[in-house]
Amino acid sequence: MAGEADRVPPGVDVKRANVARVYDYWLGGSHNFLADQDLARAITAVEPNSRAGALANRAFLGRAVRFLTSAGIRQFLDIGSGIPTQGNVHEVAQQASPGARVVYADVDPVAIAHSKAILAGNDNAAIIDADLHDPGQVLGDPTVRRLIDFGQPAGLLLVMVLHFIDDAADPWRIVATLRDALPSGSYLVLAHATTESRPAVAQAAETVYNRSVSTDIHMRSRAEILRFFDGFDLVEPGLVYIPQWRPDSPADVPADPGKFWVLVGVARKP
């Protein structure tokens, strides 16, 4: 029987929990290891909504991509794209708009290896190994240049990734650099963990998380998250908790939408 070591890409430390793989575990994926599962369970003990929150975020991503395709967007740059599970951006986009082009970017070798595997043979989608800390590297990447036409509106997806960038690295400047490279009519899709709704639980979960993972999480206030939209116009309903963003059905919005402590928004560059 194959053990963990048999399915680990080179350079991966399976003894240390990793943000991409903890998230994969919550989504029901199979590309995670014992350290990731242990941490996911420890966080779930502090915050029982963690798995539901991950699933709700993934559903938001699908709604946002469908919204963008209905607005005419045909090309997507998804940074911090994660380990592919179900309802991946290229699947949602290419189903709604055959021929839509998608470039994924991530730093996690497991996410990159599995993305490469599922994208083999798809000429309109690719994954690159690139760090959001260096937006210039992302923008200059030959694969990005091949698949994304910077003369045409594009969708920039920064979904559950900006909270892995420390204030000291100025994530607002990073977003502005990406924004400035995109033409008018482009969209930003953003999801970001927040301390806003339940500060005590959020901070406890953040402490458990940061004790064990390779990349610290930095939850932010609503005002700090709003600043990422500078130079964009938020579309309705603005910056809201995950289930409140254009739900497929009113029944999908729980009585306490802030229980997932993630704020999301979609905005258009005028």
Ligand SMILES: C[S@@+](CC[C@H](N)C(=O)[O-])C[C@H]1O[C@@H](n2cnc3c(N)ncnc32)[C@H](O)[C@@H]1O
């Ligand atoms: C919680 S997952 C989100 C995946 C996907 N965007 C989603 O919302 O379903 C966060 C992803 O961001 C990636 N990540 C973290 N820091 C990054 C960085 N500096 N540059 C690129 N990717 C990063 C992680 O490896 C992980 O795959």
